[in-house]
Amino acid sequence: MAITPLPTPPSREDPNNFAERADALLAALVTFVTECNATAATVNAQSTSATASAATATTKAGDAAAARDIAMAAVNYK
16 A cells, blocks of 8 residues: 655745644644555554465475375385
8 A cells, every 4th residue: 555655744944834734744644544444454454464375385385295105105115
């Protein structure tokens, strides 16, 4: 999810534009917070999915090792 860039912040070095820039920044924070929260939710969901995939991969690697051991035992069966 994209996060909209914030407008130019106010600066005491530019007092003529301070109030206008402060108002624009404060107004933009509403959208910024919404977008950041949505991004965090997406990242958390993807993290949960990645953790589950890693657990599945670990299980499948164990299954493959067990199958290999069974196959090796069958080959060496006398």
